[in-house]
Amino acid sequence: MEKVKDWNYKVVEKIGQGVFGEVYKCLNLETGKKVAIKMINIQNEPEGVPSYLIAGVSLLKELEHDNIVRLLDVLTTGRYVYLVFEYLDLDLGSFIRKHTITSIRPHIKTILSQILVGLAYYHSHNILHGDLQPSNVLIDLKSKKVKLADFGLTTSFGVPHIEYSYKEVGSPYKAPESRIRSSVYSTPHDVWAVGCIFAEMVSGKPLFPCGKKDHLSLIVSLFGKPTKETWPGANYISDLLHSHPQCEPADLAEQLLGLGLEPPGVELLSRMISLNPTTRITARNALNHPYFKDSHSSLSSPHYEAFGFP
Amino acid sequence: SQNHSQDSNFINKRSISPMGFFPFQTVSEELLREMAVKEGELLPKHDYLNRLRSGDLDSRVRREALDWILKAHAHYRFGPMSFCLSMNYLDRFLSVYELPKGKDWTVQLLTVACLSLAAKMEESEVPLLVELQVGEPKYVFEAKTIQKMELLVLGTLKWRMQCLTPCSFIDYFLTKVNDDQLPSATSIFRS
Numbered sequence: 200m201e202k203v204k205d206w207n208y209k210v211v212e213k214i215g216q217g218v219f220g221e222v223y224k225c226l227n228l229e230t231g232k233k234v235a236i237k238m239i240n241i242q243n244e245p246e247g248v249p250s251y252l253i254a255g256v257s258l259l260k261e262l263e264h265d266n267i268v269r270l271l272d273v274l275t276t277g278r279y280v281y282l283v284f285e286y287l288d289l290d291l292g293s294f295i296r297k298h299t300i301t302s303i304r305p306h307i308k309t310i311l312s313q314i315l316v317g318l319a320y321y322h323s324h325n326i327l328h329g330d331l332q333p334s335n336v337l338i339d340l341k342s343k344k345v346k347l348a349d350f351g352l353t354t355s356f357g358v359p360h361i362e363y364s365y366k367e368v369g370s371p372y373k374a375p376e377s378r379i380r381s382s383v384y385s386t387p388h389d390v391w392a393v394g395c396i397f398a399e400m401v402s403g404k405p406l407f408p409c410g411k412k413d414h415l416s417l418i419v420s421l422f423g424k425p426t427k428e429t430w431p432g433a434n435y436i437s438d439l440l441h442s443h444p445q446c447e448p449a450d451l452a453e454q455l456l457g458l459g460l461e462p463p464g465v466e467l468l469s470r471m472i473s474l475n476p477t478t479r480i481t482a483r484n485a486l487n488h489p490y491f492k493d494s495h496s497s498l499s500s501p502h503y504e505a506f507g508f509p
Numbered sequence: 510s511q512n513h514s515q516d517s518n519f520i521n522k523r524s525i526s527p528m529g530f531f532p533f534q535t536v537s538e539e540l541l542r543e544m545a546v547k548e549g550e551l552l553p554k555h556d557y558l559n560r561l562r563s564g565d566l567d568s569r570v571r572r573e574a575l576d577w578i579l580k581a582h583a584h585y586r587f588g589p590m591s592f593c594l595s596m597n598y599l600d601r602f603l604s605v606y607e608l609p610k611g612k613d614w615t616v617q618l619l620t621v622a623c624l625s626l627a628a629k630m631e632e633s634e635v636p637l638l639v640e641l642q643v644g645e646p647k648y649v650f651e652a653k654t655i656q657k658m659e660l661l662v663l664g665t666l667k668w669r670m671q672c673l674t675p676c677s678f679i680d681y682f683l684t685k686v687n688d689d690q691l692p693s694a695t696s697i698f699r700s
Binding site for chain 2: 241246247248253256275280323
């Protein structure tokens with residue numbers, strides 16, 4: 200990294216490569232705190248500072264919530280803009296990979312509710328997160344705090360030539376409606392992703408794994424073949440669905456109950472991954488779901504009352 | 510452009526911000542309260558008006574800037590929010606940053622940068638920076654120079670560009686006086 204005025208950070212390691220630049224884990228030499236610094240190259244921008252950056256950063260500046268990583272600072276040189284974010288050492292993806300599902304189980308409720316609290320804050324400000332996945336959920340084990348991050352590390356959106364009308368590419372946490380070309384998607388898109396994350400915490404593996412099968416086949420095998428009644432989006436891709444055989448929905452509930460998820464949890468999950476985005480539960484309503492009313496939760500849960508405005 | 514669509518990850522998903530001028534958006538009372546607090550934080554320094562009146566700050570500078578912004582704004586038929594934002598940026602910047610005296614090109618550069626930033630925040634179509642400089646100005650700046658000034662303004666304003674101006678509140682109050690019916694776009698512009 201080049202020399203920057205007011206640069207008080209020591210680079211620890213590169214943690215990601217986004218579409219617009221690299222992300223580094225750094226140490227603030229003054230406070231000793233870890234931060235994530237996203238470098239955005241602007242030297243080849245022909246029209247001054249690009250509008251996505253002005254609008255994006257100024258929006259991040261206004262977000263202030265316990266369950267969302269803070270944009271701490273913005274530093275600039277003639278060539279780069281550096282976004283300095285709060286950082287926590289562990290992300291949910293690694294947490295799930297490194298632990299057995301039995302040891303994750305007692306933490307699910309507190310993690311899930313904090314994800315939803317952060318998301319409800321985004322949505323109350325009419326903002327979509329758009330890229331929720333386990334690697335964007337950061338965890339501080341000591342304080343049991345969960346924070347949503349968005350460093351744009353993994354997915355790249357906007358594939359130039361979409362030939363199919365069902366987008367297979369992109370994060371496996373993307374909701375089905377957002378994969379349909381030219382369809383509008385909104386806040387339910389994020390709730391779908393939280394549902395996927397929820398299921399992954401319970402089973403230890405992604406609900407829609409990349410690789411073996413395409414996403415639409417996975418949808419069909421999980422829900423049965425969607426009709427335009429169960430999923431308005433089916434209308435747009437009827438040709439594509441036509442090639443899929445009729446099949447019985449998988450009994451996901453049975454599997455999850457077998458993995459130790461309580462019945463209210465199964466009910467909540469089914470409402471989060473409702474195929475029809477208009478009937479999908481909202482983040483705010485999900486927080487009021489009976490699943491979270493369980494007083495025997497093994498963890499203290501200060502996050503319930505933390506919900507609201509800063 | 511391809512560049513921008515690729516970055517939908519970073520901003521397009523967020524382009525429905527409540528702080529901007531987006532008709533038909535419901536604003537909750539909680540959000541309104543938060544907006545009112547933020548509005549106070551995003552004003553020029555409190556002594557700004559007095560300094561303009563006393564001549565400590567050259568009010569001619571501001572008037573010339575205002576004139577040019579109005580001209581360019583009308584030329585490109587920008588929305589009311591772009592005008593409010595560009596003047597907010599200009600006033601906030603002038604209230605904390607001392608431009609070198611006697612170099613009128615710096616004022617002009619600042620004015621162009623403020624309008625460009627505001628247009629980029631608000632307008633769906635932003636003219637090229639060279640073309641933005643309408644009205645046969647004395648100096649015409651290259652995009653690279655304007656970028657430097659934009660960065661200085663962004664840094665000085667701590668990247669808090671989502672300001673609340675009267676426009677931000679119109680929706681809410683129009684909805685309120687309208688029996689909680691969403692106002693039509695025309696009534697917003699009439700106001």
